[in-house]
Amino acid sequence: MIRTIIIFIIITMFVISCQKQESKEFVGKQDNKTSEERINLFKDAAIMINGIPYYKEDILNFVYFNFPETSDMDLSNDNLTSLYLDEFINFKVLLEEAVKNNIKIDDVRFEEIVKNIKNLSDESYVISLPISFEKYKKLFKENLIVKEWVNRLIEKNIVVTEDEVKSKYNEFITRYKSSVRYHVLHIVTLNYKDAKKARLELLRGKKFSEVAKKYSVGPEKDDGGDLGNIVLDDMPKVFQFIKKLKVNRISPIYKSDYGYHIFKVVGKVRKENKSYDVLKPRIYQELFTSKVDKFLNNHLKELRKNADIKIYDFNLNITNSDNSSENN
Incomplete structure (x- = not known):
């Protein structure tokens, strides 16, 4: 029953x-x-x-x-x-x-x-x-x-033990070093001619989102070329040029195996590893x-x-x- x-x-x-x-x-x-x-x-x-x-x-x-x-x-x-x-x-x-x-x-x-x-x-x-x-x-x-x-x-x-927790913390911060996240806008074209037209329109003040939707062939074009906050170490080699760019400046045209790239950095955020005292309970x-x-x-x-x-x-x-x- x-x-x-x-x-x-x-x-x-x-x-x-x-x-x-x-x-x-x-x-x-x-x-x-x-x-x-x-x-x-x-x-x-x-x-x-x-x-x-x-x-x-x-x-x-x-x-x-x-x-x-x-x-x-x-x-x-x-x-x-x-x-x-x-x-x-x-x-x-x-x-x-x-x-x-x-x-x-x-x-x-x-x-x-x-x-x-x-x-x-x-x-x-x-x-x-x-x-x-x-x-x-x-x-x-x-x-x-x-x-x-x-x-x-x-x-x-x-x-x-405390030593075990500290050892695990040291492994963590070694593996995940402090990093900078870049908020990046991106346009990629298949030929230099389109890239040159796109960059010229950007320099004349046209909105990046409008230009990206018009010329870019990247998957982020529907988002106006906005890649969001990215860690450059995870990105292709051409993205390393972003480190040299000043915020809100239009980049030169960079060539890669994928095409011709234009970048604009709209923000930088440094992500620091949390302190030992903060991570200790979680590690324990x-x-x-x-x-x-x-x-x-x-x-x-x-x-x-x-x-x-x-x-x-x-x-x-x-x-x-x-x-x-x-x-x-």
Whole structure:
């Protein structure tokens, strides 16, 4: 039955506010079953991770919770379903590690948050998911546990030093030196005769835009020959003559492989690199994000390498991952 489920957008704030208490393990456990029942149960499993079976419903609930816009068509797309399965495995190995490290969530506080979520059914961020509210609660709490564990891993393992930020800043200013941007008007003709006529009309005071539309064959002719603000280092060799021109003066005629050129500089703006203090927060965040991504990727590879992962056929078009196929 489809129930109204709310995606709670302040999960991180809740995780920080949670106090420690005894937590319940969310890694699936088997109850007391006979050997035959257990074998049949495993046969029905879609995937098994470290001896714990998970079923098609488990994976679909995970997908609906974490990818709420997933459609039936998406679930028949091999590339997408392979991604979903990969994310499911990553989540479960992290969850298992979090539980082993005694990550706890305050159940009382959690129930209060869930109650508030249920009461906000008329808000704009309410969506309908094909998942029961109880299963939603379970997935919600598991996500909080994993997020808390990941935050602790990051806090323990990720450090960005002042020297690293300064080094990155120095690379930046070396690569992007201060430059002058020239606001340039441009006419290019295919022959010297037209260029000479155009320049003469400009010297007599005719508007550059009118002359450009009349004589120029360049793509900017429809804009009256206006190239806007340009950096000359990015332009063909003939444009380097612009550096010698005075503002609002009509240039001589310059010849290139493209034709005959007339320029008029109407403004210059020097673009300076921003100071270290201005760029420091941005550089720090880029370094931090890069380190986090690299660390988590390596950490997940190690977890999956040491995990016993088996994938079975379960009619969802989710293909085996590299790690799982190795463990089959």
